Amino acid sequence: MNEGKPTKPKWWNRPRRPGSLGDGDYELERPVSAGERDSGEPGSGGSASDGDSGGDFELRSPHEVAAPEVSPVPDQSDRSDQPGRPDPDGGEGDFVLDSPAPQPAAERPKPLHDPDPYSTPPYGEPGPWAPAPPVQHPATTPAAGTAIPTPAPAPVPAPPQAHAMPAPAPQAPAPHGPASQAPAPHSPVPQAPAPHVAPPPAPAAVAPGPTAPPTPWQNYDPWSSTPLQQNGAAVESKDKRRRRVRRALVGGAVALALVSGGVGGVIGAQLERNGGIGAVELPQAGKEPAGRAPDSVAGIAARALPSVVTLHVTGAEESGTGTGFVLDPQGHILTNNHVVEPAADSTGQISVTFNSGDTAKATVVGRDSGYDLAVVKVGHVRGLKPMPLGNSDNVQVGDPVVAIGAPFDLEGTVTSGIISAKERPITAGGDSADGSDVSYVDALQTDAPINPGNSGGPLLDSAARVIGINSAIRSADEGPDSGSGQAGSIGLGFAIPVNQAKRVAEELINTGKATHPVIGVTLDMNYTGDGARVGTKAEGGGPAVTAGGPGEKAGLKAGDVITAVDGQRVHSGEELIVKTRAHRPGDHLELTVRRDGKERRISLVLGSSDGDR
Secondary structure: OOOOOOOOOOOOOOOOOOOOOOOOOOOOOOOOOHHHHHHOOOOOOOOOOOOOOOOOOOOOOOOOOOOOOOOOOOOOOOOOOOOOOOOOOOOOOOOOOOOOOOOOOOOOOOOOOOOOOOOOOOOOOOOOOOOOOOOOOOOOOOOOOOOOOOOOOOOOOOOOOOOOOOOOOOOOOOOOOOOOOOOOOOOOOOOOOOOOOOOOOOOOOOOOOOOOOOOHHHHOOOOOOOOEOOOOOEOOOHHHHHHHHHHHHHHHHHHHHHHHHHHHHHHHHHHHHOOOOOOOOOOOOOOOOOOOOOOOHHHHHHHHHHHEEEEEEEOOOOEEEEEEEEOOOOOEEEEOHHHHHHHOOOOOEEEEEOOOOOEEEEEEEEEEOOOOEEEEEEOOOOOOOOOOEOOHHHOOOOOEEEEEEOHHHOOOEEEEEEEEEEEEEEEEOOOOOOOOOOEEEEEEEEOOOOOOOOOOOEEEOOOOOEEEEEEEEEOOOOOEEOOOOOOOOOOOEEEEEHHHHHHHHHHHHHHOOOOEEEOOEOEOOOOOOOOEEEOOEOOOOOEOEOOOOHHHHHOOOOOOEEEEEOOEEOOOHHHHHHHHHOOOOOOEEEEEEEEOOEEEEEEEEOEEEOOOO
8 A cells, every 4th residue: 555655766766876886886896906906817826725706805904005096985084983084093994985987887787577556565665554543433513603622633653664675786707816805794785874764754733713513434444343324423333223122122121011011910909999899889970070051050059158147946835936137247147937926925945057057046126027028147156158149120931039037947958949939929927817927929930849847948040149037838628837847848939029128127136127119099909800999997996097197198089099100000908008018108009999880090108117017
């Protein structure tokens, strides 16, 4: 291989100077013996020890003969230490060599091959052979913008000095003569100077600068056993890939075995816990969120139950159970009058049980038999949650409703239904001989199941607001009752509209009693015709139309028959009272009156009274 080394001509191809055998080589002239000099013929005098006269020279002492001129050696004529020159110090044992006369160059044998222009050993000069630089394998490409440090150049070992082979001494044929003048063995023989081979220049230091990103071919290793990938990384060998795949398969098998064992253990535990494979296990729904839609029955009950209470009333002669609900944080509770009536005297007691199970004593704040409403109060109770009130005028037939109460002392019972009708005139009570306990209610009718014990409980709309107070039911074997009977519900329940209950409750809390709107006349309750007829006399024998009352001012007279109130037909005196009780004192009513077979309209302003009519 050339390895970048300049070609140097071989010794047999070097140019020769005239009169020389080679570069710096000289042919020594055979010395002439004394006989030859005398006879003038070469080889006639002198003798050689071995009879070989070719190539032998006789050295003469400078003391015997004058030193002939010596041809100067090129580039060395000024040196005083050359051989063959007399020692300036006059030392003994020094000889002067005569410059040989030019002789024709002998023809040398030619090599059997053409000259090698590449100087390949062994025909060229050996070395300098430098070891190959170390292989630079690819490294990880640094992040963008990161400077790559330039490695210091590796030191290049100095090449070995080439030693020139000394040219062999030419064996020129010498003239026949004595061999006694052969040069002494210790005489130095001039040699050609050894050629000087300059070492390769050291690599110049390169200033650090921006380095281009390495490419795979910069680190290519021609002696690597693996092919080069595009990114410069070596491709795994076939055996390595097989070993890697084998390890992956073994790892996957181990993981699968572990998972299978865990699943099998869980299944085995379930079978052990549930009685084995032969046991029967019925499907069941999982756990669901506890919350429900706000307008569902469950959602309404969840919001309303904390405000509903159960009342246990005991009196001197009777006891009973009813329901109520909280009106405000001060502890006021609204319920029916017939629920708390047994405890109206001083000997009665009322116990209130909340939805949380706590109980407290309550006292009667006010009650009204005409509206069948009462207000009680509990003391020293905190954290009460008032029940929101709705508007009964917004209720439509068919609206869904929910009733909450304690039927047959089963507190917290929730039932649902719809509004079956509105403005149902009903009367409840009537156990008293004077009829002072009769209630006249322009009620909401519902098919939500209501039973004894639901009295005083709330009737709720879809927003969990109170729209009525459950007050009465109709049983299959008797007329309207207040819940005192033991007959069950047949889907006919009645509730006091909340608008009326709100006004009465406010009056009971503020004054302890409720006012009733009146028209100022006495009705004939025995009239069986259609409508409500004004009586001829009052109970005490006085006039049926109260002097100065609202009826007299409107122009009513005894014997008039009222057939409609605000355009709604009335069929009895009870219905007229119910329609009147549905208003407030001071409201304006438009009455349709039949007198002497003719109907007329009369405008009337309701008065106020704490009486029943």
